[in-house]
Amino acid sequence: MKNYQKMSKSELTKELAALNKQKEAYKKKQLKLNMTRGKPAPAQLDLALGMNKVLIKKEDYISKDKIDCRNYGDMTGIYECKKLLGDMCGAKPEQVIVAGNSSLRIMYDVVAHAMIKGVCGNKPFMKQGEVKWLCVVPGYDRHFAIMEYFGIKMINVPLLKDGPDMALVEKLVKDSQVKGIWCVPKYANPSGTSYGPKAIKRLAALKPAAKDFRIYWDNAYTVHHLYPNKRDNILNILDEAKKAHNEDIVYVFASTSKISFAGAGVACVAASIKNLEDLKKNFTVETVGFDKVNQIRHVKYFKNIKGIEAHMKKHANIMRPKFEMVLKVLDKEVGPMKIATYTRPYGGYFISLNTLDGCATRVHALCKEMGVSLTAAGAAYPYHKDPHDSHLRIAPSYPSIQEIKPATEILALAIKIASVEKALKK
């Protein structure tokens, strides 16, 4: 096994020449491989084709509580869809608003309401001076984009092995300008990390200085396991918050975007009744109601949480070999050389990869040269600034397994080149 740290300058130069030769060979192939976004593959979408066979007769459109899903009204959604999504994210149906096709949009909206009208009767954020937010890093770029849009100052909180650095969180929330924290608690985007019970209990019991502080709990991958037997289970934060007499501390978000159809699923927010009433007041101004036809379509198709779980096993059968292929190539090519570390998640959509410090941007550029698109280096950090320039998000879901192998080999080659270049600069 080569060790770049121990190689002489001339050895490194020779090595780089050899690697660059490989690079040129790849460039000639003019590949176009894409591992940028967490999109389901067509084969996963095919799994839900039956969804459009469940609504035929007009009776099919009537909910159990006699709501005609084809008409206006019933802003919070139909009961059976609240139950379906509630069971998915650990909330009672009464605690759920089913609000459109995208949890991202609900999150944006909830932040927008807080900016414009304030949280539960508190002053609008826009009238409270500089608003700050804790961002667990690496994290989801679109959470951070919402913050930038509203001009909210983001503060990095490192994600440790079993959750956010809670000592730091507890310290930072003493600042009453800190109004929220973004969390993806299960199979986190992008590391695949799941929060352990201690971190969740500490979050649920958090006593921030700001009364209008909330945890924005994006439970995007709650049923997105890769293995039938190895799976992460996390504590229910709504329950834990209740136990800590702190039930208003959290908004929970979830959707079926990566279960049924991406962008054509149903999404929800779940929270304490007090929070929910506050959200309802805002949503009522925006809309007469969300798409209830899609709600009942999902209920008729999946029937219940067991139906969703059974469906997700089929997803896992498609996703698992792709994750394993990425890991197999990395384990062979870069793991033993200690020039990159990477996560081995049991679920979710991503693998986090860390190059040596200062190499991620270069690896991204090298991959691009060789025809592999990766999410931009730094994307998983607020303001696109990875303090170590070491993180890359690998998204194995969309490409085929035939594409993943060369794409990851190219990634490995890029890591080697960047690492040698770094060693040469010393």
Add this chain to the structure above:
Amino acid sequence: MKNYQKMSKSELTKELAALNKQKEAYKKKQLKLNMTRGKPAPAQLDLALGMNKVLIKKEDYISKDKIDCRNYGDMTGIYECKKLLGDMCGAKPEQVIVAGNSSLRIMYDVVAHAMIKGVCGNKPFMKQGEVKWLCVVPGYDRHFAIMEYFGIKMINVPLLKDGPDMALVEKLVKDSQVKGIWCVPKYANPSGTSYGPKAIKRLAALKPAAKDFRIYWDNAYTVHHLYPNKRDNILNILDEAKKAHNEDIVYVFASTSKISFAGAGVACVAASIKNLEDLKKNFTVETVGFDKVNQIRHVKYFKNIKGIEAHMKKHANIMRPKFEMVLKVLDKEVGPMKIATYTRPYGGYFISLNTLDGCATRVHALCKEMGVSLTAAGAAYPYHKDPHDSHLRIAPSYPSIQEIKPATEILALAIKIASVEKALKK
């Protein structure tokens, strides 16, 4: 024909006693009739049941430009749906963003963007002091609710026979704090009035003091004719604005909520390319994409604008007799007595009724006593304040024709009672 104006006090007292007797008879019937909201009737919704038979194979989900509608992305929508909605509201596909299930939500969003980020690079409304808005009255209560939510000051502009009082509009927009005007230009909610060419040309050529002033053109009823031959046609404001070298002046909104399924349709905003680019920047923060499955479902079902027009003829066949029943009863009971005036629209969802000044609230309460729910008096005015307390919005769409007859008879009786009571107070 009785004339309450010319009756003596004792005649009026006798009349009131007779009317109250009728009222008591109705009360005993314990009716529950609802003419509050502009909801399609179940029979109208049944017309579109075929919508869920158009997407079966996976190929059905692929748009003409090869977009898989089941996956993320393509935020502005698929081309063929832009074309369908563009043809409906007079815009080129390139000028359209198909944005979810509800035009109300798009309108809210566009106003929210203006508040938070500003219009086309101008300062956010929230940083411009008191923002004012022109509201054509009577108008749509939910437009006004958005204004109240954002704390925007509303200024009434009377709707004349063929459009807003344009002299007043032109005067008011000299104030640079005036940032918008709500218009429902065709079969307006609630009067059914359509704007004439002069008004539309003057609107399109408007030169407001505020650069970030826009016309918010809610073309909600553009294909919602009641008669096959009698129909209103309005000028295309996008074309007129272009002719006036003023194309950034207007945002156009439309949806299929009252065409396919209410709340489960597709909705759009159309505007100049400059405006559209500005809107895109905002939408991109909110969402990865709107529900494209529903977009392609609509396209496959309706095919094109001719398909929509043919479909709307079936709607008209259900709606027309209901409107005619309302008018027939009113013509018989109150019209000749000169105690109410009302509109006779050729399309849309509503009839505007004006009682004698100061009687609308009373009529609403009397109807309620007799088991008929009407939209609250004043609802069609900003801050729910009808300066004459004379306006009521009649919504004949949802109840059956068998319900509309007694409901309108009760309404007529209520108008008579309130008118006699008014005469007695003199």
